[in-house]
Amino acid sequence: MSTLVHEGSALAYRLQQQLLVTVCGVTQRIARRALLDEREEFTSTELHALRRRHGALLQRDLENVRAGVYPRSLLFGLPWQRYARLLPRLARDVPHMMERKKRGGWRDLPADVDVRRYPPYYRRTFHWQTDGYLSEHSAELYDVSVEFLFGGMADVMRRQCLVPLHAAAQASTRPLRILDVGCGTGRTLAQIAAAQPAAELAGVDLSPFYIERARAELPHAELVAGNAESLPFADASFDAVVSVFLFHELPRHARRTVWAEARRVLRPGGRFIVVDSVQRSDSQEIAYFVDRFSRDMHEPFYREYIEDDLAAGLRGEGFAIESVEPAYLAKVVTARTPHPGAATP
Numbered sequence: 283m284s285t286l287v288h289e290g291s292a293l294a295y296r297l298q299q300q301l302l303v304t305v306c307g308v309t310q311r312i313a314r315r316a317l318l319d320e321r322e323e324f325t326s327t328e329l330h331a332l333r334r335r336h337g338a339l340l341q342r343d344l345e346n347v348r349a350g351v352y353p354r355s356l357l358f359g360l361p362w363q364r365y366a367r368l369l370p371r372l373a374r375d376v377p378h379m380m381e382r383k384k385r386g387g388w389r390d391l392p393a394d395v396d397v398r399r400y401p402p403y404y405r406r407t408f409h410w411q412t413d414g415y416l417s418e419h420s421a422e423l424y425d426v427s428v429e430f431l432f433g434g435m436a437d438v439m440r441r442q443c444l445v446p447l448h449a450a451a452q453a454s455t456r457p458l459r460i461l462d463v464g465c466g467t468g469r470t471l472a473q474i475a476a477a478q479p480a481a482e483l484a485g486v487d488l489s490p491f492y493i494e495r496a497r498a499e500l501p502h503a504e505l506v507a508g509n510a511e512s513l514p515f516a517d518a519s520f521d522a523v524v525s526v527f528l529f530h531e532l533p534r535h536a537r538r539t540v541w542a543e544a545r546r547v548l549r550p551g552g553r554f555i556v557v558d559s560v561q562r563s564d565s566q567e568i569a570y571f572v573d574r575f576s577r578d579m580h581e582p583f584y585r586e587y588i589e590d591d592l593a594a595g596l597r598g599e600g601f602a603i604e605s606v607e608p609a610y611l612a613k614v615v616t617a618r619t620p621h622p623g624a625a626t627p
């Protein structure tokens with residue numbers, strides 16, 4: 283009976299994801315053609331490679347549920363009603379984003395925000411999104427836009443951080459203290475809360491608007507508006523630090539500063555789990571789609587990010603690399619801080 287339930291929900295999950303990737307893909311193609319007069323030019327080999335990675339992640343997601351790493355409810359956890367309610371607003375916003383892209387309006391930030399409070403690299407309309415990260419409007423539309431962009435795979439990629447977190451929880455005698463750096467509106471923290479209900483959760487993000495949105499979803503987490511380059515937390519105060527889709531948006535010097543900060547707030551032997559875009563060295567087969575991201579989106583630091591290697595960078599910062607796992611258009615790098623007295627990794 284339980285096998286039948288497993289099979290039934292696996293089928294329902296695959297259907298849901300297939301529907302999402304198809305509907306989002308077709309809509310994006312139509313929008314690109316109508317508003318930008320652009321056509322897709324990938325080869326069938328590239329498309330095949332992308333589909334293979336998509337299928338592999340769905341398979342892994344199902345296996346993780348079967349292995350008890352996270353609950354089945356996460357497979358069907360998209361807030362459909364909220365996203366459906368926001369879709370008309372997103373549809374009205376898309377032409378403005380396209381117009382901004384055509385004119386190169388990367389400085390179109392809200393006039394009532396004092397942008398001098400933010401680092402120069404942050405004062406821009408990332409993804410060409412209206413107001414960058416600096417308004418309530420942007421915070422409202424962010425989750426549904428990212429899910430639409432990734433064809434329903436954004437939460438699936440984010441929750442792959444739950445695998446090393448599960449291992450950390452299994453090895454610990456007490457609930458974990460976990461920090462999400464660049465937590466945005468809290469989609470990753472919400473999934474961590476579902477998988478690790480006893481864990482103490484904290485999140486930090488530069489956007490006060492995104493933090494406000496995260497607070498509405500996660501009343502029990504400690505959520506702080508602040509810069510990841512100087513984390514407002516004590517030394518050695520976390521068992522695990524997670525960061526999802528942050529580092530491709532930072533210039534190299536800021537990336538290194540955030541890694542040093544993550545190391546400072548982690549206890550010895552703690553885990554630093556990074557989920558972010560694949561890089562050149564692990565993505566030759568889907569290079570077209572990786573390059574398309576930097577063509578479509580305002581992502582000024584993405585090109586240098588993909589030429590680098592996350593694991594090598596973290597090693598240079600004194601972390602030991604535990605694993606590097608592919609996750610569709612992303613990868614999951616799990617690193618650990620050394621124990622005192624341990625040989626340098």
Ligand SMILES: C[S@@+](CC[C@H](N)C(=O)[O-])C[C@H]1O[C@@H](n2cnc3c(N)ncnc32)[C@H](O)[C@@H]1O
Pocket residue numbers: 404415428440463464465466467468469470486487488489492508509510511525526527528531
């Ligand atoms: C692409 S979004 C990812 C958000 C979230 N982790 C997710 O999975 O949706 C990048 C996030 O990093 C935040 N961010 C960028 N630079 C930051 C910094 N220096 N300190 C803290 N947050 C930062 C942005 O405000 C934004 O919410």
